[in-house]
Structure formats: C-alpha cells, structure tokens
Amino acid sequence: MKYKYWFLTMLIFLLLANACTQKKKGDPKKEHSGHNVSQPAMTNMDMITLTSRDEQYANIITDTVRLKTMAEYTTLLGTTSFDERKITVVTSRIRGRLDKLFVRNPQETVVKDQPLYSIYSEELLSYENELLNALQQQQQFTNMKDVMEQLVEAARKRLLLWGLTTEQITQLEKSGEASPLITFYSPVSGTLVELPVSEGQYVETGTPLFRLADLSQLWIEAQMYTSELRWLYEKPVITVEFDAYPNEIFSAVPVFDNPTVEADQKISLVRFLVASRTRQLKPGMMAYVNIKRNEKKTVVILKSSILVGNMISAWVKTGNGLYENRMIELGIQNKKEVEIISGLKEGEIIVTNGAYLLNSALILKKGAGMPGMEGMKM
Incomplete structure (x- = not known):
C-alpha cells in the first residue's frame, strides 16, 4: 500500500x-x-502516459477484451417436496380389523408386491366360502357343467375384486379351507410417507391405510416475481444444486400446473421437476435453482475492469505506456464478467488492476x- x-x-x-x-x-x-x-x-484530457517503471509501481495488470458465450443467470432458493402426481394412497380393500402392519416406519422403502397388511374380515370369509361351495356343486352337478363353471368363475372374480391375488385364490381352492385372515400386498413401489392407522383398528372399505411416494423424481418449490414467469416459457436451461451434494448438478424442468396467476399478484409459486434416480434427494432439502437464458456470443470483460462513478468507464491501453479512459455501456452479467454493448471491441487491452x-x-x-x-x- x-x-x-x-x-x-x-x-x-x-x-x-x-x-x-x-x-x-x-x-x-x-x-x-x-x-x-x-x-x-x-492534448487528450482522457489519457494518461506511464513509463514502464510507473506501471510496475502502480501494479498495472491488463487483460484482452474477448468474444465469448454468455447468458443471463437467475438463482432461486427453493425446497424439495413430493411430486403430488407420484403419490399412491393404499386403501382398505374390505371391511374388517387390521391384524398386522408389515410396514410402519416413515421413509421406509416399499417394493411392489411385498406384504403391506393383514386384515381379519368376516365378510371376506363369506366370499371365500362362496367359492368353495361353488366348486363342490360343480363336482356334484356334472350335468350342469356350463352353469356351474359360470358360478365358480363369478366367485373367483369377486375375490379378485376384494384384493386377493390369483395365487391366494389358487391356494384357497387347493386347501379347501377358508380363513377370515388375509394378507394384502403393495400395488406399487415407493417410500412410506404417511401411516394414519394402527394395528387392531377397525376399517371400512376405502379407508386410507398407507401413503406411498415415488422419490425417483421430486418437485422443487420456489418463488418468482410474476413479471419473470415468462422466462420459463423461453426454454431456459435449468440446473439445481444442493449443499448436501456440492459436486453434483441436477437438471430440472418447470412444471406448468400452477393455478391461474392474478394480475395484481407480485410473487408466484413455481415448481420444477428434478430426477433423483438413486433416491438420494429427500423432501425438505434446500435447493438452488439456476435459470440460464438468453445465451449468446458477445464482447465480455472482467468486472474488475469497470469504474463506476458519474459515468461507467474502463481504462484501455492504446499504446506503449498510453492509457485512455473510455465510456462503456454494459449488458448482461454474471459473477465475474459483464457484457459490453458499446465502447470496447474484441482484441483491445484493458486494465483489470x-x-x-x-x-x-x-x-x-x-x-x-x-x-x-x-x-x-x-
């Protein structure tokens, strides 16, 4: 100094x-x-002449004005949440008492066709007996083969409608023994996010039992100025970063299913869809959504070259030891660089320090x- x-x-x-x-x-x-x-x-009152020694003492550092690709960036702070379109609510297939819940812990992974719950149901017992009776009558009334076959098939379909699998029905026919206790299996793979019931509870047909979410993709919810929403329709490049995964960048796309935006509304909720194939992303994580738009080739300089006062200017080295203070007009910018609309051209030498x-x-x-x-x- x-x-x-x-x-x-x-x-x-x-x-x-x-x-x-x-x-x-x-x-x-x-x-x-x-x-x-x-x-x-x-004489030029906007110029300074320095000797090589002066340049050394002043620690003058220069750079070249370049033509390069640049874009406008906007960063939004958001939070991950479930994709509501990828949530499955498993309901009770029949009336009865919940005997056992095979999945109980929130965030527990569920695989399709794994046991979810067993239920004790007198109603189901009666439907099982209907099938067994129809099979017995089919053997007794051989002269009414077609009619008996229709009765057996109707009883099978009824059990399928109540949630029994083909394997369970086949096992029932082989054993010939009806049971009021039956196990039901998961229709989808997912993660348990809500369990509103408990063992021993009586439920009706259609009672919600499990809420399963597919975490292979999530929503990121953020806020934008309503006047900026048009950017999302300009096909911008959207990437997402997470503090938990500093070395990874995720791609995202806007979700256009938001309610109608009121004309006087200044802030709007926006959603972005991000893939999480390894399920490493979880709901509630903080996310940085980077929107890149208006990409173009343009004249660019470092921000450290700019002088801001009554006018915006930069120092241009026009010759050996000769420096000119020149007015410039700025365009889009990022963290380190800024676009030059007028005042400089590619190849000129500017002072950065x-x-x-x-x-x-x-x-x-x-x-x-x-x-x-x-x-x-x-």
Whole structure:
C-alpha cells in the first residue's frame, strides 16, 4: 500500500508540473510571431502516459477484451417436496380389523408386491366360502357343467375384486379351507410417507391405510416475481444444486400446473421437476435453482475492469505506456464478467488492476488544467 500512495503522490506531482509547464510556454502564436498559421497543441484530457517503471509501481495488470458465450443467470432458493402426481394412497380393500402392519416406519422403502397388511374380515370369509361351495356343486352337478363353471368363475372374480391375488385364490381352492385372515400386498413401489392407522383398528372399505411416494423424481418449490414467469416459457436451461451434494448438478424442468396467476399478484409459486434416480434427494432439502437464458456470443470483460462513478468507464491501453479512459455501456452479467454493448471491441487491452489509481491521476490531471491553476509555481 505504501508503494501505491508514493506512486500516486509522484504521479500527481508530475502531472501538475506538466500542466504548469504547458501554461508557461504560452501561445505558440506569440512565441513565433513570424508565422501566419498557428499550430494548436494536440492534448487528450482522457489519457494518461506511464513509463514502464510507473506501471510496475502502480501494479498495472491488463487483460484482452474477448468474444465469448454468455447468458443471463437467475438463482432461486427453493425446497424439495413430493411430486403430488407420484403419490399412491393404499386403501382398505374390505371391511374388517387390521391384524398386522408389515410396514410402519416413515421413509421406509416399499417394493411392489411385498406384504403391506393383514386384515381379519368376516365378510371376506363369506366370499371365500362362496367359492368353495361353488366348486363342490360343480363336482356334484356334472350335468350342469356350463352353469356351474359360470358360478365358480363369478366367485373367483369377486375375490379378485376384494384384493386377493390369483395365487391366494389358487391356494384357497387347493386347501379347501377358508380363513377370515388375509394378507394384502403393495400395488406399487415407493417410500412410506404417511401411516394414519394402527394395528387392531377397525376399517371400512376405502379407508386410507398407507401413503406411498415415488422419490425417483421430486418437485422443487420456489418463488418468482410474476413479471419473470415468462422466462420459463423461453426454454431456459435449468440446473439445481444442493449443499448436501456440492459436486453434483441436477437438471430440472418447470412444471406448468400452477393455478391461474392474478394480475395484481407480485410473487408466484413455481415448481420444477428434478430426477433423483438413486433416491438420494429427500423432501425438505434446500435447493438452488439456476435459470440460464438468453445465451449468446458477445464482447465480455472482467468486472474488475469497470469504474463506476458519474459515468461507467474502463481504462484501455492504446499504446506503449498510453492509457485512455473510455465510456462503456454494459449488458448482461454474471459473477465475474459483464457484457459490453458499446465502447470496447474484441482484441483491445484493458486494465483489470490499477484502474482506480489511474482514475485518481486523471481527475487531478484535469484539475491541473482548470482556470486558476496557471499561477502555480512548480
């Protein structure tokens, strides 16, 4: 820091001395009265000249203006939740008493066709006996074969409707023994997210017993300004990051099933669908949703090159030791870079470190040329 202050002091001194020297020289016309045509001095008040030693002391670092691909980014903070379209509610197939629950723990994994619960049902017992009676009558009334076959088939279908499997019905026919206690199996694979019943409880047909969620895909719920919702219809590239998985990036797509947005509503709930094939993502996790849009090739510089004051400018190295302060117009930007709409072109050299030092020197240089400075003795 001491070197910077020393250099700035010396630079200011040299600039002021140069300005005063220019004033002392006077009008070229007066000094060369023999000439009929005057030659005005060509000065540029937006330029600074440095020696190589000055550049070293000021720690001037430069970079090249580049043409590269850039896009606008918006990051939303969201939370994972169940995809409501992928939730299965398993209900009681028949009236009776819950004898045993084979799955009880929240977040427990359930595989399709695994036992879920057993139920004691007198109603089911009567339907089982109907099938056994129909089979006995089929053997007795051989002269009514077609009619008896229809009765047996009707009894089988009734048991299928009440949730028995083909294997269970076949076993019943082989054993010839009806039982009021029957086990029911899971119709889908999933994760247990809700269990509203307990063992010993009496249930009716249709009573919800299990709520199973497919965690192979989840929703991410976030909030957006209503005026920004149009971005989701522009086919942006959407990625998701999680603190729990810092080295992984997940792809996502918007879910267009939200209720109608009111005209005066400023904030809207938005949902994004993210795949989780290994089921590592869980509901309730914090997520960072990155929306990338308007990707294009454009002129780009580092943000560290920009000077913000009464105007936005950057220092351009136009020659050996020659630096020009130039106004620029900015476009889209990300964390490190910014688009240049006007003021710079590809291939030009800009200052990325030392720009504020040059700017201070320029301000003092302009001040040295103001009225009232002529009388200064250097």
